[in-house]
Amino acid sequence: MGQGGEPRRGRPYDAELGVAVARAQEGDEAAFAVAYRTVQPGLLGYLRGIVGDDAEDVASEAWLEIARDLGRFRGDGAGFRGWTATIARHRALDHLRRLKARPRGTPIEQDVLELPGGHSTHDEALETLSTEYALELVAGLPRDQAEAVLLRVVVGLDGPAAARVLGKRPGAVRTSAHRGLKRLARLLAAEGVTDEAPPTLGDAG
Structure with missing residues (x-):
């Protein structure tokens, strides 16, 4: 390793x-x-x-x-x-x-999603979250999505490095991260909190 x-x-x-x-x-x-x-x-x-x-x-x-x-x-x-x-x-x-427990999660979305571009609105939405609230929302994602988002955004790993941690292919991790970010963006839009700019998830401590 x-x-x-x-x-x-x-x-x-x-x-x-x-x-x-x-x-x-x-x-x-x-x-x-x-x-x-x-x-x-x-x-x-x-x-x-x-x-x-x-x-x-x-x-x-x-x-x-x-x-x-x-x-x-x-x-x-x-x-x-x-x-x-x-x-x-x-x-x-x-x-x-x-x-004898497992991370909380909901069924994985079955829709086929396009991968985000270089600067996705989903990343921007995520960055408007406070740390505590962000982690609470991320913990509610399906496990594959939650781990991909946490490794990419919180730990700061790139796709190949996150894939090695999870034992998956980089493309699969990239897709899981995008799905998680898209779901978080929908939650934020529904709750009307995307206009604020408290500390980002990357500052989690």
Whole structure:
């Protein structure tokens, strides 16, 4: 994990994150703290969409594994985000199995949807949501759509990286994310909240 060959969609802090991870692998505890502070907000937002109020506990379990296996990671800052998301997802699914529960969801829409362009109105609609309300709405999506939206928007992974986390093809993840965003856009339009601009879902912490 973490050895992707194709270009990734980066975030502004990915270069700094990559340096911090490399130093942490050499035993620099301060650098590990930097990596934690950089990745944790998005990771926690992703977990909240899967396990709800248990996200903090699951994140703690994930970070124990991340710290234990850090020496095995090979990759850059964007790759580290994908690697940590994969570990967090495994811990979340283990948690749900222990609870004999599954993420909430409704039947997957059967309509065939066109994929969005470079700047979709569905993304714009999503960005008008406050973090807490956004995560509440996302948690109500079908599981494949919820995870795709969370990985793309909250964790900030590109299509191929999100697909590796989910064990699916990039096209399938892209379609699931678009379906989720389209459903959220309809909900927002129905409730008349698309004109406001509070913090975006990407700021989830």
